[in-house]
Amino acid sequence: MAQTYHRQVALDTETTGMDIEAGNRLISIGCVEIVGRSITKRTFYKLIDPEREVEEGAAKVHGYTWDKLKGKPYFIDIVDDFLAFIKGSQLIIHNAAFDVAYLNMELARLGKGPITDYCEGVLDTLPLAKSLRPGQRVSLDALCSAYGINNTDRTLHGALIDAKLLAQVYLAMTRGQESLDISSVDMKSLPPMPDVSKLRVVKASAEEEALHLKTLQAIDKESKGNLVWKTEADTEQSAS
Known part of the structure; x- marks a missing residue:
């Protein structure tokens, strides 16, 4: 079973450029705290x-x-x-390899160990998004759109606003994976569900329903009557 973390920190950075080998540096770090799958009011943000x-x-990006x-x-x-803020947490980062490389570089310049020495691990939401949305765009803006998260304030990239959006995206992508006990969860802190009022419902045709019943009967026979999702209506149709 995958380890669960009571405290997580959504993190984002901005830099002087994309190529770390060219001597680029961090210019900002933004962090947003998540405790028990609720986004708290605790944040960390510094320009550098x-x-x-x-x-x-x-410069055009941020x-x-x-x-x-x-x-x-x-x-x-x-x-x-910064290290005090992330202590004891799992870091949530979108495209973690980029941010972690810059954080490790800055820490190494001060003779300090890698970022994983100061937190409980790193979760990269980029491969998670790709697994949930194969073949679709998985940028932060695209994920905000997919999960109904308001990102209209994001006119430019910024470490803190991106960390806030990432926290909401992460919770939306992993909704339902937590414990079934939601008594301790602040429901107001969860991202909004997408608007489903305009969804079109397509009902199965009689031919499709007949094929579905035939498939269930075959599975029921193979399992010797232990078909777990068999309804009373299926049983009556099968007997007729």
Whole structure:
């Protein structure tokens, strides 16, 4: 059985560029706490002076240039508070390889161990989304749309807003996998269900119902009468 975590932290980062080998650095970290599958009001968010220029392409994504970040704390100034916030939690990250690589790089520059030394593990929601939605788009925006999560405030990428959206997306994707005991869950904190009022219901034809009954009868015969989803109507039709 997969391990369950009482405390989780949805995490996102922004950087000066995509290529870590080119010397790019973190410019922000955003974290949102999830306790018992409820999003709490506890967050962690810091802008960071990267001590280098921000690549033009990255600046267009998140809106930050080095000039805007000068005077912000360095990573060394915020690292202890960050590690204290994630302590004892499972990290929830979309495309975790990217964020973890940058976090590990920044930690290594300070002589510290990898991020997994300071948390209880990392869950990557990207492969989870791909397994749930094969062949479909699995960007954060696409997942917000699929699960009815309002992302209209996300005009640019931002570590905190993306972490908040990711927390909601994660809970929506994994709804139903938790314990059946929901007495301790704050239902107001769960993401909204998609609007199903306009769904079109297509009923089976008589031919399809007959084929369904024939299939059930074959399974019932093979299982020697132990068909678990057999209804009274199926039994009556089978006897007639």
